[in-house]
Amino acid sequence: MSEVASSPVGAAPAPVLEVRGVVKAFGDNVVLRGVDLAIGEHQVVALIGGSGSGKSTLLRCASLLETVDDGQVLLDGEDITDPRIDADRVRRRMGVVFQAYNLFPHLSVLDNVTLAPTVVHGRSKGEAREEALALLARIGLSDKADEFPDRLSGGQQQRVAIVRALAVHPRVLLLDEITSALDPELVGEVLAVVREVATQGMTIVMATHEMGFARQVADTVAFLDGGVLLECGPPAQVLGDPVEARTRQFLARVIDAGRL
Amino acid sequence: MTPGVALGAPSELELSRRAWRQRRARRSTLVALLSTLLFGVVAYLVVTSAPGWPRVRTTFFSPTVAWESMPEIGAGLWLNLQVLLVGGFLVMVVGLLAALTRSLRGPAFAPLRIVATAYVDLFRGIPLIIVLYLVGFGFPALGLQGMPTSPFVLGTAAIVLVYGAYVAEVFRAGIESVHPSQRAAARSLGLNHRQTMRIVVLPQALRTVTPALLNDFVALQKDVGLISVLGAVDAVRSAQILVGQSFNFTPYVVAGLLFVLLAIPSARLADAVTARARRRQQSGSLL
Ligand SMILES: Nc1ncnc2c1ncn2[C@@H]1O[C@H](COP(=O)(O)OP(=O)(O)OP(=O)(O)O)[C@@H](O)[C@H]1O
Numbered sequence: 001m002s003e004v005a006s007s008p009v010g011a012a013p014a015p016v017l018e019v020r021g022v023v024k025a026f027g028d029n030v031v032l033r034g035v036d037l038a039i040g041e042h043q044v045v046a047l048i049g050g051s052g053s054g055k056s057t058l059l060r061c062a063s064l065l066e067t068v069d070d071g072q073v074l075l076d077g078e079d080i081t082d083p084r085i086d087a088d089r090v091r092r093r094m095g096v097v098f099q100a101y102n103l104f105p106h107l108s109v110l111d112n113v114t115l116a117p118t119v120v121h122g123r124s125k126g127e128a129r130e131e132a133l134a135l136l137a138r139i140g141l142s143d144k145a146d147e148f149p150d151r152l153s154g155g156q157q158q159r160v161a162i163v164r165a166l167a168v169h170p171r172v173l174l175l176d177e178i179t180s181a182l183d184p185e186l187v188g189e190v191l192a193v194v195r196e197v198a199t200q201g202m203t204i205v206m207a208t209h210e211m212g213f214a215r216q217v218a219d220t221v222a223f224l225d226g227g228v229l230l231e232c233g234p235p236a237q238v239l240g241d242p243v244e245a246r247t248r249q250f251l252a253r254v255i256d257a258g259r260l
Numbered sequence: 261m262t263p264g265v266a267l268g269a270p271s272e273l274e275l276s277r278r279a280w281r282q283r284r285a286r287r288s289t290l291v292a293l294l295s296t297l298l299f300g301v302v303a304y305l306v307v308t309s310a311p312g313w314p315r316v317r318t319t320f321f322s323p324t325v326a327w328e329s330m331p332e333i334g335a336g337l338w339l340n341l342q343v344l345l346v347g348g349f350l351v352m353v354v355g356l357l358a359a360l361t362r363s364l365r366g367p368a369f370a371p372l373r374i375v376a377t378a379y380v381d382l383f384r385g386i387p388l389i390i391v392l393y394l395v396g397f398g399f400p401a402l403g404l405q406g407m408p409t410s411p412f413v414l415g416t417a418a419i420v421l422v423y424g425a426y427v428a429e430v431f432r433a434g435i436e437s438v439h440p441s442q443r444a445a446a447r448s449l450g451l452n453h454r455q456t457m458r459i460v461v462l463p464q465a466l467r468t469v470t471p472a473l474l475n476d477f478v479a480l481q482k483d484v485g486l487i488s489v490l491g492a493v494d495a496v497r498s499a500q501i502l503v504g505q506s507f508n509f510t511p512y513v514v515a516g517l518l519f520v521l522l523a524i525p526s527a528r529l530a531d532a533v534t535a536r537a538r539r540r541q542q543s544g545s546l547l
């Protein structure tokens with residue numbers, strides 16, 4: 001995929017996003033127990049792990065939707081978990097796509113995409129509109145620009161959500177199981193968009209249950225288990241020949257479920 | 261109707277279904293008409309056969325008294341309408357401000373939040389009539405410079421205080437009904453709290469609460485009649501004066517009917533909006 005593809009994660013030079021010893025608890029439930037992860041420029045990291053292992057929590061901590069209980073998150077070397085930092089400014093440099101309820105239902109597709117560029121980044125309406133239409137054309141949805149989200153299929157909605165996140169030119173794109181609310185036949189079209197975005201050189205962290213896709217597109221697969229990053233490396237190694245017994249167990253379950 | 265099949269020529273099956281539905285609809289209408297008629301006749305017979313009916317008819321349903329009281333009660337109703345329009349607008353403003361204040365996060369806003377919460381708790385708990393007395397008679401008694409003494413202003417203020425608290429809770433419920441992911445999506449695009457509220461949360465909340473707001477508006481429509489306790493010559497007070505002069509209760513019936521007439525359009529509008537909201541939520545489903 002890229003020049004840093006083969007280097008182990010911790011050693012990537014000047015990572016775009018770096019998670020250092022992040023701890024997060026909800027009450028007594030300690031969800032993240034000191035997670036370390038570094039994502040280099042143009043890297044695609046797939047975050048895998050069972051339900052409740054903390055994938056979403058890690059992404060929410062990284063995008064400052066949750067405050068961490070310990071550790072740091074650095075964006076381009078800047079500690080964004082520092083409470084003195086302006087969180088709104090930091091969030092402008094990241095794109096996030098969630099599992100569901102992504103698009104704003106009361107705004108048209110075009111308005112969804114142009115909202116942040118105009119309101120947050122102060123770009124002119126015309127300019128934002130032009131870029132949005134170009135992006136929509138790339139994912140084959142130009143004809144839906146004036147529709148409202150409820151008139152779109154789930155797959156189309158998620159593709160628009162990706163485009164909306166890209167419209168602000170983020171440094172890194174965080175994707176949280178963006179296909180798991182979709183019918184199987186719609187998964188492909190969404191993953192195709194992610195694949196294209198990855199090929200263009202976008203730095204991506206994605207939580208996913210699509211092991212096949214992770215194997216093809218990711219440079220690094222990180223296995224999260226009980227709030228600990230158990231294993232992290234090239235997809236062929238983590239998915240094909242895992243070191244940890246827990247990883248093997250997890251993959252065996254996934255294979256049983258027919259997802260590999 | 262049926263995609264994939266050549267349109268324009270419905271099948272025998274569909275035609276028979278449509279015919280059956282039409283028959284059933286006609287029968288339902290007929291049943292409804294008959295039962296309404298029957299109910300009306302029975303109610304009429306019961307009331308008119310009551311021993312006191314002749315007296316009630318002359319003291320409550322006298323056409324001449326009704327006709328003569330119309331202009332004064334109508335003029336009074338105009339005052340109620342003004343209170344309704346001015347008050348309704350202010351209720352929205354106060355309710356929205358209180359709801360937004362309660363939704364503020366951060367310790368710096370704690371005093372504001374506490375004031376807003378106290379306001380809502382207090383004025384949702386007190387009967388409107390007591391607030392009317394306290395505001396209507398208490399404020400002027402303070403004798404402060406520039407304190408308005410008109411029952412119109414004081415009555416409207418009391419109504420706005422009470423209804424503002426109700427409407428604040430309606431707005432708050434609407435704000436909280438917007439899925440948290442919507443806020444997360446907005447914040448992760450870099451929108452700040454205010455932008456998120458204004459552009460993403462409030463427009464969706466308003467849609468959800470419109471039926472509830474319209475219902476509160478219908479309730480407000482009759483409660484504006486309570487300003488009469490402060491001596492404002494509104495529809496209720498005019499009727500009261502007329503009753504006192506003529507010892508005939510017909511003016512009350514007239515005032516009551518006028519209030520009903522005022523309420524019917526908004527009640528129907530509330531129904532229509534509620535039905536539309538429900539349809540939009542479950543488009544396609546039969547239930
Ligand atoms: N806002 C919250 N409040 C309390 N507990 C939470 C909250 N969010 C997550 N948790 C808990 O944190 C744990 C990890 O949740 P998380 O959503 O990160 O898992 P996940 O790996 O994304 O799982 P899935 O694959 O099902 O999405 C769970 O036990 C969950 O109950």
Ligand SMILES: [Mg+2]
Binds near residue numbers: 057176177207
């Ligand atoms: Mg999750």
